[in-house]
Amino acid sequence: MRSIDGAVLDLKRLDLLATGDSVIHRLDARAKVLTTLVFIVTVVSFNRYEFTALFPFFIYPVVTASLGNLPGGYIVRKIIMVIPFAFVVGMLNPIFDRELFVRIGPLAITGGWISCASIILRTVLTVGAAFIMVGVTGFLSVCQALERLGTPRTFTVQLLFLYRYIFVLTEEGARASRARELRSCGRKGLGLASFGPLIGHLLIRTWLRAERIHMAMLARGFIGEFHSHQVSGFGWRELFYVAGWSAVFVVLRMENGAQWMGRLVTGVLS
Amino acid sequence: MSHHIVEVKHLQHIYADGTVALQDVSFTIHHGESVAIIGANGAGKSTLLLHLNGYLTAHSGEIRIGDFPLTRKTLPEIRRTVGMVFQDADDQLFMPTVFDDVAFGPFNLGLPVEEVKQRVRDVLEQVGAAHLKFKPPYHLSGGEKKRVAIATVLSMSPDILVMDEPTSGLDPFARRQLMGLLRDFQHTKIFTSHDLDMVVELCPRTIVLHQGTVKADGATLEIFNDDALLAECRLEKPLSMQGCPVCGKGV
Amino acid sequence: MHMADALLSPAVGGTMWGVAAGTIAYSSMKVKKELDDSKVPLMGVLGAFIFAAQMINFTIPATGSSGHLGGGLLLAILLGPYAAFLTIASVLVVQSLFFADGGILALGCNIFNLGFFPAFIAYPFIYRKIAGSRPGRTRLSIAAMIAAVVGLQMGAFSVVLETVSSGISSLPFSTFVVLMQPIHLAIGIVEGLVTATVVSFVAAARPEILRAASESVTLGSLSLRKVLLSFLAASLLIGGIVSWFASENPDGLEWAIAKVTGSEEVTGTDEGVHTMLASLQEKIAFLPDYSFKKDVATASEGEAKVGAVKEDTTGRLGTSVAGGVGALLSLALAFVIGIALRRRQQFA
Structure with a gap:
């Protein structure tokens, strides 16, 4: 279990990355959201025994992260944290799928192991792409992109409000939980008897805060509509970005790039 | 054209649970005045402030802002005239960036985009x-938050500035900065505060609330020299007016 | 019970995206129509509250393990179905983007599984029906418990359906159901207990909050028939699209079904669970050193097929070596390009 403070710091760090300035950061958010979607769909569209053909797809997250100047170690650490979950999910495949898939000399590998490895690889790719997208775009821009791609205003406003107050409320929650911990004299667990009131108090304070925010909104003339001005930035550069990457993904989906490269090399060597 | 007076007459407010928050409050504030409203916890300060821009409605009594009585019809105009800065800046800064937050009010007034941008800059x-323009509010310090919160209200060009506990939670330097800023404003100013030293420095006039009534209304220095009044209203002489605790000499 | 991108096929993920997007659009319209603009900040901070509350763990009674609040039912009780659905969806969006809980493609599934059932089934048709307008403590607890259990059972079953029809996991349908449902029965009971505790606390300390919540909820337009009909329509749509994809693509649903029946045959020929369990360890070993049933079975059917199998595996061997080498190479190439780009950026 991650600590509350740790999670908030992590969130802030990813959020701060998006304030950077690079070729990728300057692209319209819609281009990055769409490209990431195409990427994820292509990656998961492979059949479950595909393993090697997934490797060439690393080109996308690696290039984006490099152009966006994201700290590689940080992104890798974030992805590694997710791998155990992927392993738990894929672990059952070797048990249920015991058919021989490939034999390399004395080695016989079952389909289950291949598909398990494939699941882990898919996780690394899709999770990595999502983190990197947030890191080079920022939540605010992602929301604006979603809105301009047709998401209802009510929902994007909700996303922005939620995101804004995560920082306030997680701190409040962390304070309450720390105060309880300090008075529980080393006993570890938090029983339901004290959890209920703790969360209840937090809920009531949250409610009162919502009322104050509403007051602050009314005081500044809020009448139920959110106004925003956005400059359209979807130009040729963005079109080229989306189309270019999509073309790469489609080619890599049709042709096993790893296979091709491997043949080239083994062919040259023999 | 009025002199932007705030006029409160026999204001009474009773909460839903029966608590009488304001019993009978009357006062008049003139254009350009800087007035402090002080009182113990629960004296009714916040309730009073919430009436000034119509968030709460009076049970009886009347409020006039400028030329208008406060009614449902005049509410939008009055909310523009009375700029209210809340105690907790996190309640006031709800938009994703400083720019959006400062622009929130002007957009609601229906101003064109260019005009809004100009106002935000100003x-x-x-x-x-100015350097915080594109930052999200959760990356700001307490003092920065407070200044941006004030900007969100100023962008609506209010005539009257109402602030609830402006200096609470600020470090000494940020407090000093903020007080310098407030001193420069030409608006009619109404503050509530427990920071009595700030009151001495910024407000020539003070209104003392006690249990929902106006206990005193007059020159700040006179009020703070009335020991009996201060004791009755659970207040204390500001530190700057007390004797030196080390050498024992008076001011 | 977050679904993960890695377990989804594009057909299932895409369809569920469509369903979730439609429900979000409809709920947004409904919330906007309510014309209660105080709900705007309330939904936002309550979403953030759920986020914060999920990070505080409590000890599950009678066990040593710890759990946390899910919050779907609690939100529905406080906000009503439409606003609650939007709030849950927004929490899931942030979790998928910042904490990789689930994933972007799986977002549609997760919003549906964790949002639709508590907000549109468990709350209006179970919780409200049992609890009535002003429930006592016991009644409230029972209502919350049953509603939470039903909501989570439906959500868990939905996870099973989505996973099996995607065909990436080899887990047979029956095994998966037997695994998921009891676990979520336990989770549901705990969720119900926690929801009831929090709601009773608020009811005692600030009754006006709950009163405001239950009054602002307009259930008039939400009839069971309407919900069930639209649910049926959605399932038909999902079923249609998924099976169409499955017939186009043998790795999909049919493949999964064939797999399920196939593994049953295996236990049959092995004469009982006993032998299966005995050889389980051997079988999940990375390098099993016995010849596979497939080879034995096909061998008895004739020379030609043996040849085919042999060719098949040796053919795979050839492609595998090239593939493996190429995979490593492409990975290395990607990182070399990355480092080069980084260098160039730094000098630029």
Whole structure:
């Protein structure tokens, strides 16, 4: 279990990355959201025994992260944290799928192991792409992109409000939980008897805060509509970005790039 | 054209649970005045402030802002005239970036985009927060938050500035900065505060609330020299007016 | 019970995206129509509250393990179905983007599984029906418990359906159901207990909050028939699209079904669970050193097929070596390009 403070710091760090300035950061958010979607769909569209053909797809997250100047170690650490979950999910495949898939000399590998490895690889790719997208775009821009791609205003406003107050409320929650911990004299667990009131108090304070925010909104003339001005930035550069990457993904989906490269090399060597 | 007076007559407010928050409050504030409203916890300060821009409605009594009585019809105009800065800046800064937050009010007034941008630039300059324009509020310090919160209100060009506990939670330097900023404003100013030293420095006039009534209304220095009044209203002489605790000499 | 991108096929993920997007659009319209603009900040901070509350763990009674609040039912009780659905969806969006809980493609599934059932089934048709307008403590607890259990059972079953029809996991349908449902029965009971505790606390300390919540909820337009009909329509749509994809693509649903029946045959020929369990360890070993049933079975059917199998595996061997080498190479190439780009950026 991650600590509350740790999670908030992590969130802030990813959020701060998006304030950077690079070729990728300057692209319209819609281009990055769409490209990431195409990427994820292509990656998961492979059949479950595909393993090697997934490797060439690393080109996308690696290039984006490099152009966006994201700290590689940080992104890798974030992805590694997710791998155990992927392993738990894929672990059952070797048990249920015991058919021989490939034999390399004395080695016989079952389909289950291949598909398990494939699941882990898919996780690394899709999770990595999502983190990197947030890191080079920022939540605010992602929301604006979603809105301009047709998401209802009510929902994007909700996303922005939620995101804004995560920082306030997680701190409040962390304070309450720390105060309880300090008075529980080393006993570890938090029983339901004290959890209920703790969360209840937090809920009531949250409610009162919502009322104050509403007051602050009314005081500044809020009448139920959110106004925003956005400059359209979807130009040729963005079109080229989306189309270019999509073309790469489609080619890599049709042709096993790893296979091709491997043949080239083994062919040259023999 | 009025002199932008705030006029409160026999204001009474009773909460839903039966608590009488304001019993009978009357006062008049003139254009350009800087007035402090002080009192113990629960004296009714916040309730009073919430009436001034119509968030709460009076059970009886009347409020006039400028030329208008406060009614449902005049509410939008009055909310523009009375700029209210809340105690907790986190309640006031709800938009994703400083720019959006400062622009929130002007957009609601229906101003064109260019005009809004100009206003945002101007008021951020005025409060010394121009460099924070594109930052999200959760990356700001307490003092920065407070200044931006003031900017969000100034951008609506209010005539009257109402602030609830402006200096609470600020470090000494940020407090000093903020007080300098407030001193420069030409608006009619109404503050509530427990920071009595700030009151001495910024407000020539003070209104003392006690249990929902006006206990005193007059020159700040006179009020703070009335020991019996202060004791009755659970207040204390500001530190700057007390004798020196080390050498024992008076001011 | 977050679904993960890695377990989804594009057909299932895409369809569920469509369903979730439609429900979000409809709920947004409904919330906007309510014309209660105080709900705007309330939904936002309550979403953030759920986020914060999920990070505080409590000890599950009678066990040593710890759990946390899910919050779907609690939100529905406080906000009503439409606003609650939007709030849950927004929490899931942030979790998928910042904490990789689930994933972007799986977002549609997760919003549906964790949002639709508590907000549109468990709350209006179970919780409200049992609890009535002003429930006592016991009644409230029972209502919350049953509603939470039903909501989570439906959500868990939905996870099973989505996973099996995607065909990436080899887990047979029956095994998966037997695994998921009891676990979520336990989770549901705990969720119900926690929801009831929090709601009773608020009811005692600030009754006006709950009163405001239950009054602002307009259930008039939400009839069971309407919900069930639209649910049926959605399932038909999902079923249609998924099976169409499955017939186009043998790795999909049919493949999964064939797999399920196939593994049953295996236990049959092995004469009982006993032998299966005995050889389980051997079988999940990375390098099993016995010849596979497939080879034995096909061998008895004739020379030609043996040849085919042999060719098949040796053919795979050839492609595998090249593939493996190429995979490593492409990975290395990607990182070399990355480092080069980084260098160039730094000098630029």
